[in-house]
Amino acid sequence: MNPFVPSPDVLPIPAPAPLFEALLHLTFLVHLLFMNALLGGGVILLASLSTRGGDRELHETIVERISKLLPTLFAGTVTFGVAPLLFLQTLYGGFFYTSSILMGWPWFATVPLLIVGYYAAYLNAFRGRRLGGGRRWAAGVAVGCVALVGFAFSNNTTLMLTPEKWGRLYFASPGGLHLNLGEALLWPRFLHMALGAVAVAGLLLALLARRERADARLREALVRRGLDTFLAVTVVNVMVGFWYLLALREDVRRLFMGGSGHATGLLGLGVALSLVLLLLAWRVRTVPARSLKPLAWATLLTLAVMILMRDAARAGYLAGMANLQEIPVRTQALNLAIFAVLLLGGIATVVWMVRKLLAAPSR
Amino acid sequence: MNYPVWEVPMGGGVLMALVSVLHVFVAHLAVGGGLWLVLAERAARRRGDAALLALVKSQSRAFLLLTLVFGAITGVGIWTTAALISPQALVALIRAYVWGWAMEWVFFIVEIAAALVYWYGWERLDERTHRTVGWIYFVAAYVSLVIINGIVTFMLTPGGWLENREFWTGFFNPTYWPSLALRSAAAAAQAGLFVLVTAAFLKRGDARAADAAAWATRRGALWVAAGVAAFAAALLWYRSALTGAIPDWADLAAGAIPVLPRVVTVMWAGAAATFLLALWPLAAPRRWHPAGAVLLTASALVLFFGGEWVREAARKPYTIHGYLYSTGLRVDQEPEIAAAGVTAFTRWRDPAAATPAERGRDLYRAWCLPCHTHDGYNAMRPFLAHRTEAEIADFLPRLQHMRARMPAWHGDAAETADLAAFLAADADRGLAVFPADPGAAGRLAWDAHCGTCHTLDDYRALRPSLAGSSREDLEAMLDALPDLAAEMPAYGGDPVERGHLLDFLTGAAGADPDRSAE
Numbered sequence: 048m049n050p051f052v053p054s055p056d057v058l059p060i061p062a063p064a065p066l067f068e069a070l071l072h073l074t075f076l077v078h079l080l081f082m083n084a085l086l087g088g089g090v091i092l093l094a095s096l097s098t099r100g101g102d103r104e105l106h107e108t109i110v111e112r113i114s115k116l117l118p119t120l121f122a123g124t125v126t127f128g129v130a131p132l133l134f135l136q137t138l139y140g141g142f143f144y145t146s147s148i149l150m151g152w153p154w155f156a157t158v159p160l161l162i163v164g165y166y167a168a169y170l171n172a173f174r175g176r177r178l179g180g181g182r183r184w185a186a187g188v189a190v191g192c193v194a195l196v197g198f199a200f201s202n203n204t205t206l207m208l209t210p211e212k213w214g215r216l217y218f219a220s221p222g223g224l225h226l227n228l229g230e231a232l233l234w235p236r237f238l239h240m241a242l243g244a245v246a247v248a249g250l251l252l253a254l255l256a257r258r259e260r261a262d263a264r265l266r267e268a269l270v271r272r273g274l275d276t277f278l279a280v281t282v283v284n285v286m287v288g289f290w291y292l293l294a295l296r297e298d299v300r301r302l303f304m305g306g307s308g309h310a311t312g313l314l315g316l317g318v319a320l321s322l323v324l325l326l327l328a329w330r331v332r333t334v335p336a337r338s339l340k341p342l343a344w345a346t347l348l349t350l351a352v353m354i355l356m357r358d359a360a361r362a363g364y365l366a367g368m369a370n371l372q373e374i375p376v377r378t379q380a381l382n383l384a385i386f387a388v389l390l391l392g393g394i395a396t397v398v399w400m401v402r403k404l405l406a407a408p409s410r
Numbered sequence: 411m412n413y414p415v416w417e418v419p420m421g422g423g424v425l426m427a428l429v430s431v432l433h434v435f436v437a438h439l440a441v442g443g444g445l446w447l448v449l450a451e452r453a454a455r456r457r458g459d460a461a462l463l464a465l466v467k468s469q470s471r472a473f474l475l476l477t478l479v480f481g482a483i484t485g486v487g488i489w490t491t492a493a494l495i496s497p498q499a500l501v502a503l504i505r506a507y508v509w510g511w512a513m514e515w516v517f518f519i520v521e522i523a524a525a526l527v528y529w530y531g532w533e534r535l536d537e538r539t540h541r542t543v544g545w546i547y548f549v550a551a552y553v554s555l556v557i558i559n560g561i562v563t564f565m566l567t568p569g570g571w572l573e574n575r576e577f578w579t580g581f582f583n584p585t586y587w588p589s590l591a592l593r594s595a596a597a598a599a600q601a602g603l604f605v606l607v608t609a610a611f612l613k614r615g616d617a618r619a620a621d622a623a624a625w626a627t628r629r630g631a632l633w634v635a636a637g638v639a640a641f642a643a644a645l646l647w648y649r650s651a652l653t654g655a656i657p658d659w660a661d662l663a664a665g666a667i668p669v670l671p672r673v674v675t676v677m678w679a680g681a682a683a684t685f686l687l688a689l690w691p692l693a694a695p696r697r698w699h700p701a702g703a704v705l706l707t708a709s710a711l712v713l714f715f716g717g718e719w720v721r722e723a724a725r726k727p728y729t730i731h732g733y734l735y736s737t738g739l740r741v742d743q744e745p746e747i748a749a750a751g752v753t754a755f756t757r758w759r760d761p762a763a764a765t766p767a768e769r770g771r772d773l774y775r776a777w778c779l780p781c782h783t784h785d786g787y788n789a790m791r792p793f794l795a796h797r798t799e800a801e802i803a804d805f806l807p808r809l810q811h812m813r814a815r816m817p818a819w820h821g822d823a824a825e826t827a828d829l830a831a832f833l834a835a836d837a838d839r840g841l842a843v844f845p846a847d848p849g850a851a852g853r854l855a856w857d858a859h860c861g862t863c864h865t866l867d868d869y870r871a872l873r874p875s876l877a878g879s880s881r882e883d884l885e886a887m888l889d890a891l892p893d894l895a896a897e898m899p900a901y902g903g904d905p906v907e908r909g910h911l912l913d914f915l916t917g918a919a920g921a922d923p924d925r926s927a928e
Contacts, residue, residue, distance in 0.1 A: 404531055
């Protein structure tokens, strides 16, 4: 047993662990959708801002649409990032806090980075046109900050899985200046997430284009652009996915290669789904009139499978150190019920407000 | 103890204070400002005042940029920083209150969504729906405060939770309601501040715009003045609740926690300055000026800084009062650690540590660093400069008798020797030099020894027992300190320091009360 793994807290958790796991996965899925649209949308925006020549109207439409959306996507990403962080800390607090402390300053830096990136996104949205060439800088800062925050998360969520590294890092320097750059898992994990974000954002661009009231040619060009992005990035990402698999610690990789039915099944499903995604995207790409819905649902399912795979990998890394079944439970049924009612009411309220806004004509 | 301690030169607590005060400042504004926006929008529409409506709209944009970005992200920043500074406390707070946080999160989502829809809806929604969205924003923001207030006050006065561990017992704890009153008043004052700052920096434009700005300015000033007055009234209620909930509160306020009386003063000074400054725009709204807005913001920041610091200082040395020490040790673990020694509770020990000072460094990080720094906030090196290794070793087992409500040190003889070895090696002897001014030198000599546990006139006041003593009496007393009480360590100052201290004590024995020496 690693001496630096914190002893579990004596206070019970106020509901069975599987409920918190479910909430963690569910809220993380929503966070992921917003984050993908934000980071991936930002990358597509930067690409359009940097492209000279080509279809000017297409690029300008992309720039306008995405620029307007970015701040709201920022809000969604942060708001829906809070909940999975809360539930992660409920279940894995000891591991997460230790790795956070080891990388104290880079971890703390996520706060100013988010503030700067968020303001840059607003600058680009509110003043973009007037900025001229400076617009590329504003968008670049926004996307760069988001990417750095994502990188800090990748560092932290991999460092929390490897307590065997902690002691050496801390006693070398207790000032919290570490990252997890020596970790084999770091780059494939970060790239897999970042590329996935660009692919999903490509798909979202195509979905949004279908609602575009502009002329048919532009609409089609936007859909094509979105799907091309989706296809190209996903092909690369399938390869990065295999790199990710190879980078897993051997005992954990074996879980995905037959050692555990759960993990192996998830991997099989994930691989199959990625092929289905490529096929579905290709079909719409060749016949643009086809519906995007099957592709959208398959993508959502792929994201969900990916979340469960990450969870299986985490369980593998922390096997013997974090046993969720052993956490004492004292269920607070009333509070759970209040939360459920509030959540439903909150969702209904948000849906009502957003529908009112979207239904209203722009005056 | 359970977690590594992050070595931040200025002190982790300072970083936490910086993030949280800035957040709390904007968060209260985010609550009160929401109410201002809907009320001002309604007034503008009722009066058919297009200029006022335009003013409210431009305010709502500043509001969005301030609260959604800075307010929300610094809120996340509190979590981030707390996990780095007090992980053990955060674990406990999450375990006990995860459903509270989850409920608050729902209101957070509604609040953020409503703020966005309110801003983007100015041109698109009908008046009624727009105002409804504004009300939804305000209600969600206020309920967020209502929930977080329960958890924050729980940390200071957990009350019956310590016995029954019940969510709602800890939530509606002894300071819940007065604190809610305080924060509600602060939110109103912050809304007024927001109005005054935006109005001051707004381009005045034509006469109608100037009228609208004056209308808003006068009301903003009223909100600030009334908010601060209500804050002061609620503070008296809060103080009486604290007196009931923390039995030795009178001692704490009298200087048992040295910083507490000072930050109480800072808070009152901030409140008074904010109130007085608000009278200017109240009396002459058309002469309200950006310079006034800057001063008002600064004084309100002083008020918040003082207020939050009072709450933090009053909680020393706990992160959850009566349950968890700042070091991460639970109160119920004390008998166990007293029996087993601190090493068994120090998870982060360097396997390569071989010398006493190296082993002591690990103990220092685990047990001192959570609250102290080398040279930054609550610095130890200047204090240690006046003590030899033997004195430090002699003093460590008496920590719980110090002012500042230090938790007890449970090290055995070997552990105490290790820690003393590190502290003595780490001390900066250069800091032991006394200033040329005899008054300042005497005060330093007092602060370095007697002042760590006593004050002259308030908490554990020494002046009454010094009164009338001659220098010879005082010298004899210094030589026989352990005979006075078991808690007193022997005095080990060198002849220079001893001379300065005797000068100071002789003065105190005969002179008028000099409160500044505390």
